[in-house]
Amino acid sequence: VYESHPFDFMLAHNIFIDTVSASLYACSPRSLGATDQLRVYSLANPEQPALRATYNRNDKVHDVFVRNDTAYCSSSFYGFEIIDFSSGDNNWQNISELRSYPYQGYNHSSWINEKGIGVMADETHGLPLKVIDTRNLANIRVLSVFGPRMGDTTSVPHNPFIKGDYVYVAYYLDGLQIYNLSDPENPVRAGFYDTYPDPDYKGFAGAWGCYPFLPSGRVLVSDMQRGLYVFDVTEATRVDTLPVANAFSMNPVPATAYLDLSFPSTDTGAVAVTVSDMAGRRMLHQKLEVFPYIIQPIRLTLPGYWVPGSYIIQVQTAGNLYKRKFTKR
Known part of the structure; x- marks a missing residue:
């Protein structure tokens, strides 16, 4: 157990641990008298985390996905940034960014698969999720947009997580949404469960967290009003039950x-x-x-x-x- 000093670390909006480099990334961290957009701590000695780097270039980093010292940053109204922290000691490098894209709002969170295909969520009512291609860092592209109620101003996504060919999304009033991404230009909804059966409204309620990485394959969903759900998604993620993608x-x-x-x-x-x-x-x-x-x-x-x-x-x-x-x- 590590208890930080208030001058070092008091709170953060979110954290991500890069297990390969044993580093902790803290989004919008705050200490007594100081706030940063992003901090990177070494966990080489877990009992004494050491600050490796701070990042304060653009807008607030609301959330981050990290793989091999590369941070994919959801940077609020600034957009989407990719930062290389492999050099450490504040020698970071901004290697790419996406400043303008269709249906742009408050860039809230993202998740990237092993092939470089990701899903990006703008936490803005009425705006859909985006499938992005980060394989060419000189040209990050939006491949498609999707969502359960396109254009409805009471619909807003929160957090996407990719496992295999599927993205699992905590979608506030629309509950848990599961989409097949085997064709990233054509996402297909594979399953859903509305954890918020009350009337929809332009606000924030319902499912705001999910976790699809349990060894059992079950998916956890945390709902702001109704607590914890545990789902068996076997039927939704069976390939032979995938809906026809090209249907009107x-x-x-x-x-x-x-x-x-x-x-x-x-x-x-x-x-x-x-x-x-x-x-x-x-x-x-x-x-x-x-x-x-x-x-x-x-x-x-x-x-x-x-x-x-x-x-x-x-x-x-x-x-x-x-x-x-x-x-x-």
Whole structure:
């Protein structure tokens, strides 16, 4: 047990231990009279941690993932940074950063797999998760975006953790969300459990931590209101039960105020969306911007004056026409 002196270390938002180099990374640590963005401590002698380096270059480092002395920093509103601490003694090197990216908000946390593919979470209501490619440090790219309720301002992610081909996300009001990342340009939801069944709102409640690394394979989830959950995710992570990735989908059904559409399209520019009633009268026609992702997420607002009943929606891309019936309450 080590008890620090208040002039050395009082608290931190989060820590990450790099077991390869026996180093502890403390995010936004505070001591009496001093606050840093990131500190690195050597745990070579666990009873007497020694400060190796401090980092105070840009915005607050809210969270960090570390592998082999390389820190992948979620740096709040500054964005995403990769810092090399291998030299020690404050001889760190900023080797890459991502300052601007689609659906950018408060860069909260990330996790990177062994191949250099990661998931980045912006803790900003209504913004989706991002799959990022860090293999070319000169060109970090966002490969795709995904989430359980795209564009819904009551939906906000907290912490992602990658194990194998799956990312496990503590997703506040949306509970535990599990996505298959075997195709990083096309994440597919494999399972979920809503730990917060109460009405959604634009706030912070529900699942804010998860842990998928137990030897048993079970997943732990901590919920702010309801405590600890233990999940058996065997069925969700079976490859033969993986949902079809290229299917057109819409949620919620029945719909009330909006309709979330998800469909495959590598087109850029715009797609045409048309809604007609069952008599064939055109109720809505819009051209909506799409992004260069495999799966397009679009939220369609349904006017309040539309009468409850059945409608036909058509989505025209450069290569496909999707046509479905839906019910409005």
